[in-house]
Amino acid sequence: MAYSDKVIDHYNNPRNVGTLDKSKNEVGTGLVGAPECGDVMRLQIEVDPETHVIKDARFKTFGCGSAIASSSLATEWLKGKTVDQALEIDNMDIVEELALPPVKIHCSVLAEDAIRAAINDYRVKNGLDPIEDNNRIH
Amino acid sequence: MEDYFALLGFDRTFNIDLPALRQKYLQLSRLFHPDFHQDKSPEALKEIEEKSALFNKAWSCLKDDNSRLIHLIELHGIEWEKISLPPDFLMDMMELNEQIESQGKTEALIAEIMLRKSAHLQNALNQGKRYDAVQELPEKTQALRHAAEALLCLKYFDRLEKQN
Numbered sequence A: 001m002a003y004s005d006k007v008i009d010h011y012n013n014p015r016n017v018g019t020l021d022k023s024k025n026e027v028g029t030g031l032v033g034a035p036e037c038g039d040v041m042r043l044q045i046e047v048d049p050e051t052h053v054i055k056d057a058r059f060k061t062f063g064c065g066s067a068i069a070s071s072s073l074a075t076e077w078l079k080g081k082t083v084d085q086a087l088e089i090d091n092m093d094i095v096e097e098l099a100l101p102p103v104k105i106h107c108s109v110l111a112e113d114a115i116r117a118a119i120n121d122y123r124v125k126n127g128l129d130p131i132e133d134n135n136r137i138h
Numbered sequence B: 001m002e003d004y005f006a007l008l009g010f011d012r013t014f015n016i017d018l019p020a021l022r023q024k025y026l027q028l029s030r031l032f033h034p035d036f037h038q039d040k041s042p043e044a045l046k047e048i049e050e051k052s053a054l055f056n057k058a059w060s061c062l063k064d065d066n067s068r069l070i071h072l073i074e075l076h077g078i079e080w081e082k083i084s085l086p087p088d089f090l091m092d093m094m095e096l097n098e099q100i101e102s103q104g105k106t107e108a109l110i111a112e113i114m115l116r117k118s119a120h121l122q123n124a125l126n127q128g129k130r131y132d133a134v135q136e137l138p139e140k141t142q143a144l145r146h147a148a149e150a151l152l153c154l155k156y157f158d159r160l161e162k163q164n
Helices: A005-012 A065-078 A083-087 A091-098 A102-125 B018-031 B042-062 B065-075 B087-103 B107-133 B137-162
Strands: A027-034 A039-047 A054-062
Touching (some): A039 A083, A054 A065, A091 A102, B018 B042, B065 B107, B065 B137, B087 B107
Antiparallel strands (some): A027 A039
C-alpha cells in the first residue's frame, strides 16, 4: 500500500507535536486508542475563554503513518476554529484530504474521536455537559 | 455465529475437558471423513466436507485458552467496539510509549512491558474462570466483559513489544 504525498509530508514533518499544560482550564486533552493496532493518540486544544476560538493545538501519536498524519492535519485544522466549528470536523474530511485508503479509515476516526475527547474535556472542565459520543470510545 | 461448543456437544465453559474434547473431535472427524463417503451424491459429499472443515475450526478454536475465551465473549454478544478501557490505561500507554521514545527499549522497560502484559493475560484467564464459577447470566456476561477489556489491553502491549 502506498501512502499519499500528503501523508508522507505530515509523517516526515508533523505539525504541532507536543504538549499543552493539561492542568489549565483553557486546555482540553483528548486521549484515545485503537486496540486493533495498539495506536495511542493524545490531542490537546487551548481555547480562548472569551471567544471560544482554539488558539493552539498539539498532538502526540504513537502509531502508523496514517494515524500520525491524521492527527497532525487535525491540529492544523483546529487552530483558529471555534469549539463548535471544530466539532463539525468529520473523519471523512481527513480521509479525503490525505487520500487515505479504506484500510486506513480507522486512523481518521481515531483523530475525530481525539478531537471530540479534547473538546469534551474542555467542556467538562468549564462546567458544560459533554457532547454525546457515538459509542466509539476505546 | 456458529457455536463450537454446541457443535462438538460440550457445555459453554472456559475450563474444558481437553482430552474429552480431543476425543470427540477425532471421533467426529473420522465419521465425517470425506474419504469414507465417496459413494455419496455430490451434494451430500459437499455437506460432509463442510461439516468436516467446521469440526477442524471448532477444535482449533476450543483447544486454545485464548481463542476459547474470545469465542465465549463473542457468543455472549459482547461487541469489541463498545468496550471502553479504564481511563488511566491509555495514559499509562502514552507514558510507556514516550519512555521508549526517549530512552529506547531499556532492559527495565522491556521487563516492565512483559510484567504488565502477563498481568493482563492472567486477569483475562481469571475472568474466564470466574465465568465458570458464577451461576447467573448477567454475572457470566460481566466476567466476559472484563475478560474482553483485559484482552484489548494486551493488544497495546503487543504493539509495544514489536516497536523498536
